[in-house]
Amino acid sequence: MMPVRRDLRFALPPERACDWHQQGSHVTHFFNALSLLFPAGERFFMDSVRNYRDRIHDPVLKKQVLGFIGQEAMHTREHIEYNDLLQNAGLPAHKLDRRLAMFLNLNRKMPKSFQLAMTVALEHYTAMLAGLLLEDDTRVGGSVEGYAQMWTWHALEETEHKAVSFDVWNTVVKPGLGRYLLRTGTMLTVTLVFWLIVFDYHVRLLIADRKRGGHLRGMGRVVKFLYGPRHGVFPGIAMEWLRFFKPSYHPWDHDNRAQLTRIDGLVAAVDSANAANPAALKASRRGVRAVA
Ligand SMILES: [Fe+2]
Ligand SMILES: [Fe+2]
Numbered sequence: 001m002m003p004v005r006r007d008l009r010f011a012l013p014p015e016r017a018c019d020w021h022q023q024g025s026h027v028t029h030f031f032n033a034l035s036l037l038f039p040a041g042e043r044f045f046m047d048s049v050r051n052y053r054d055r056i057h058d059p060v061l062k063k064q065v066l067g068f069i070g071q072e073a074m075h076t077r078e079h080i081e082y083n084d085l086l087q088n089a090g091l092p093a094h095k096l097d098r099r100l101a102m103f104l105n106l107n108r109k110m111p112k113s114f115q116l117a118m119t120v121a122l123e124h125y126t127a128m129l130a131g132l133l134l135e136d137d138t139r140v141g142g143s144v145e146g147y148a149q150m151w152t153w154h155a156l157e158e159t160e161h162k163a164v165s166f167d168v169w170n171t172v173v174k175p176g177l178g179r180y181l182l183r184t185g186t187m188l189t190v191t192l193v194f195w196l197i198v199f200d201y202h203v204r205l206l207i208a209d210r211k212r213g214g215h216l217r218g219m220g221r222v223v224k225f226l227y228g229p230r231h232g233v234f235p236g237i238a239m240e241w242l243r244f245f246k247p248s249y250h251p252w253d254h255d256n257r258a259q260l261t262r263i264d265g266l267v268a269a270v271d272s273a274n275a276a277n278p279a280a281l282k283a284s285r286r287g288v289r290a291v292a
Contacts, residue, residue, distance in 0.1 A: 118186055
């Protein structure tokens with residue numbers, strides 16, 4: 001699997017930044033909370049892999065690392081603009097982004113192997129959530145087009161490069177019990193911290209947007225979206241999360257590459273939407289510039 005850098009732009013209607021999801025503003029803010037994690041988070045991922053670039057000699061893996069960095073750089077750029085729209089809508093997006101960056105900067109003082117283990121664990125998270133989004137049409141189906149396209153694009157590319165940091169890990173860290181314990185122990189820590197931050201950011205966005213109202217029904221939808229037995233996020237990723245603890249685990253054990261056949265169609269749809277309505281793309285950029 002060779003990750004390809006795709007330079008895509010999305011028309012995100014600024015006035016829908018707080019309620020673009022088909023299931024309303026409370027579920028929208030769950031995705032928005034995730035979006036706030038990407039700029040600082042993905043820079044951390046890129047740097048933790050770059051730390052080991054000199055030790056990767058296999059030409060295929062070298063190319064995959066370049067593709068991985070290229071994709072994450074595009075995701076960072078697009079989520080910075082997305083988050084600017086949230087800031088423009090009166091949400092504390094910049095403050096929360098800076099807070100995460102400060103926290104991750106503390107982690108940059110930790111051993112490089114720990115930083116890479118964090119990336120491997122968090123890439124497993126992005127791959128699990130991406131897989132769920134791609135396989136279950138209730139995740140972003142029926143939502144405002146630009147936002148749904150952007151999340152689908154991100155999910156497809158996370159799937160495409162899901163094994164890269166793991167293959168770097170297996171190449172540069174000495175095999176054995178120590179490697180297994182570092183990988184799985186880091187996953188346990190990451191799981192706790194990741195969901196605490198997502199929960200905290202989600203609540204802060206909901207509080208900042210509290211004037212919108214409809215909280216009882218909105219929270220009911222969030223609970224169903226996250227915990228519902230049929231389509232809930234947590235039941236949906238539970239088995240995949242457990243699989244990470246198998247000593248022989250590899251990200252492609254869950255072979256969902258069939259989803260990737262959607263990429264070309266999505267790129268064509270985004271390009272034609274932008275060509276048909278350049279004003280929508282400009283409006284999205286104007287929203288960003290209003291903050292800058
Ligand atoms: Fe990404
Ligand atoms: Fe990623």
